[in-house]
Amino acid sequence: MTILVIEDDQKTGDYLKKGLRESGYAVDLARNGIDGLHLAMEQSYELVIIDVMMPGLDGWTVMQSLRSKQDMPVIFLTARDHVDDRIRGLQLGADDYLVKPFSFTELVLRIRTLLRRGIRRDADIYQVADLQLDTVRHKITRQHIPIVLTSKEFMLLHLLIKLHDEALSRTIIASQIGDMNFDNDTNVVDVAVKRLRATDARCLARR
Missing domain, CATH: 3.40.50.2300 (Response regulator)
Incomplete structure (x- = not known):
């Protein structure tokens, strides 16, 4: 090779x-x-x-x-x-x-x-049920409702969707998302995932 x-x-x-x-x-x-x-x-x-x-x-x-x-x-x-x-x-x-x-x-x-x-090219747009993530425009919608995320949260969601068929450890997730200051004694990844869920819940509540 x-x-x-x-x-x-x-x-x-x-x-x-x-x-x-x-x-x-x-x-x-x-x-x-x-x-x-x-x-x-x-x-x-x-x-x-x-x-x-x-x-x-x-x-x-x-x-x-x-x-x-x-x-x-x-x-x-x-x-x-x-x-x-x-x-x-x-x-x-x-x-x-x-x-x-x-x-x-x-x-x-x-x-x-x-x-x-092997080669797995990123899609420009990911669709998961009623959630759509646009990597080019850096936009996310759920049931056509915009979801506002920080750059770090966007990268985390992108990673979770892109590699949804793989088991991702907290260490792997933190290594892929910059500025997380991750170590084994913190729950920074858990907190980030919790924020994503909370943001999604607020989005659905506005319907």
């Missing part, structure tokens, strides 16, 4: 290339967005890892161009840790989003999960 790494930081790029090769993957390394996009368009890869902040073409632009012609698993690996950045990356079509500094073991586990799962 061959992975393409698009990373302009020399130390990080070399580290990823060496570590992934030791984990059993063949690796191509591009040092900028232009070269990375060219490789991704011209060759076949099982997975692509993309940084965001790069000279020439940034990761957002590479992702947009890549999704217009290629359909392969993509992980954003970046220092941009704001919730809105995560949302943007996922809306552009990334399958996962990991923030630097990162655990290499976690990265490998996420790679294996994506490769095992």
Whole structure:
């Protein structure tokens, strides 16, 4: 299996290339967005890892161009840790989003999960019974009634709907939703889910 790494930081790029090769993957390394996009368009890869902040073409632009012609698993690996950045990356079509500094073991586990799962593109609109989630317009309605959520709550609901057929631990949920400051001694995920339920109840009460 061959992975393409698009990373302009020399130390990080070399580290990823060496570590992934030791984990059993063949690796191509591009040092900028232009070269990375060219490789991704011209060759076949099982997975692509993309940084965001790069000279020439940034990761957002590479992702947009890549999704217009290629359909392969993509992980954003970046220092941009704001919730809105995560949302943007996922809306552009990334399958996962990991923030630097990162655990290499976690990265490998996420790679294996994506490769095992296969390609599963995000829909623009998810429909679950009478609830509709629009990932492009960032809107949610229940029985045609708008539901107002914070960015973090939107990401949580999106994650729960997108992976409804998988068992998600609190740790996995927290790792996918930025700025949750999660640790095993808190119930932050439970609180976030409770808020979603309360918001839904208020929405139905307005009917």
